[in-house]
Amino acid sequence: MRNTVLRINDQIYRVCIGIAVLSVLVMTLIIPWGIFARYVLGSGSSWPEPTAILLMVVFTFFGAAASYRAGAHMAVSMATDRFPPALRQAAAILVQVLMALIAVFMIVKGAKLCAGTWNQFLGEMPSLRVGISYLPIPIGGVITLIFVLEKLFLGDQSKRRVMSFDVVELSEEAV
Numbered sequence: 001m002r003n004t005v006l007r008i009n010d011q012i013y014r015v016c017i018g019i020a021v022l023s024v025l026v027m028t029l030i031i032p033w034g035i036f037a038r039y040v041l042g043s044g045s046s047w048p049e050p051t052a053i054l055l056m057v058v059f060t061f062f063g064a065a066a067s068y069r070a071g072a073h074m075a076v077s078m079a080t081d082r083f084p085p086a087l088r089q090a091a092a093i094l095v096q097v098l099m100a101l102i103a104v105f106m107i108v109k110g111a112k113l114c115a116g117t118w119n120q121f122l123g124e125m126p127s128l129r130v131g132i133s134y135l136p137i138p139i140g141g142v143i144t145l146i147f148v149l150e151k152l153f154l155g156d157q158s159k160r161r162v163m164s165f166d167v168v169e170l171s172e173e174a175v
Contacts, residue, residue, distance in 0.1 A: 001005060002154060005154065006150075006160070007034055007085060008158055008159065009069070009146065009147065009150055009157070010160065010162045012143060012146065013066055013069050013070075013147075013162060013163065014162065015126070016062045016063070016065050016066035016143060017063075017066050019058060019059075019062045020058075020059050020062045020063035020066060022112045023055040023056070023058045023059040023062070024055075024059055026051075026055055027052045027056065027059075030047075030051055030052055031052055033045070033048055034048030034049060034052075034102035046124045047124060047125060049124075050122060050124040050125060051125075054106075054133050057133065057134075057136050058136045060136070060140075060141070061136040061139070061140025061141075062136065062139075062140055064140060064144065065140050065143040065144045065147060068099070068144055068147050068148070069147040069150070069151075069157060069158065069163065070158050070163040071156065071158030071163075072158075080092075093152070096148055096152045097152075099144070099148045100145060100148045100149070100152075101133065102139070102144075103141045103142075103144040103145035103148055104145065105141075106137055106138060106140065106141030106144070106145055107138045107145065108138075109137075110134060110135075110137030110138035110140075110141055111138045113131075113137065113139065114131040114132075114133045114134045114137075115127075115131065116129035116131075117131045117134060118130070118131035119131075129167045139174075
């Protein structure tokens with residue numbers, strides 16, 4: 001059972017990374033297009049800026065969930081590192097419970113935001129509902145909650161092979 005859950009979470013992690021990478025890639029392609037259209041062609045497109053903003057929201061919530069699982073999020077442990085081991089473990093559990101509460105908040109409030117704005121349309125892209133643009137919030141909350149529960153019940157998984165990569169530096173000695 002444990003291995004099945006970890007394999008499923010590995011796939012969720014890969015999907016989050018893929019979505020985040022794709023979002024950044026598309027942003028890097030459409031922003032120069034918007035600049036080119038405005039200053040070279042003389043006719044600014046209305047869609048690149050709002051699309052880039054929407055992709056940044058997608059990148060933020062999916063990337064944050066993946067970053068949390070990989071242990072790559074910002075953490076200040078200066079105070080907790082000085083705690084005795086038992087208190088350090090209690091603080092770690094408290095952090096996970098607080099993260100779960102934040103994820104539940106994202107799910108509940110994000111779903112309400114999506115539902116409340118579902119019948120509105122973006123001015124720059126009239127075919128896109130505002131509620132759709134907020135969907136990464138509750139979806140990212142669900143994924144973050146999955147990873148928080150994984151950490152609480154199965155332990156830290158940040159050292160798994162799916163999250164590790166080797167950086168090869170090119171230097172004069174390596175060549």
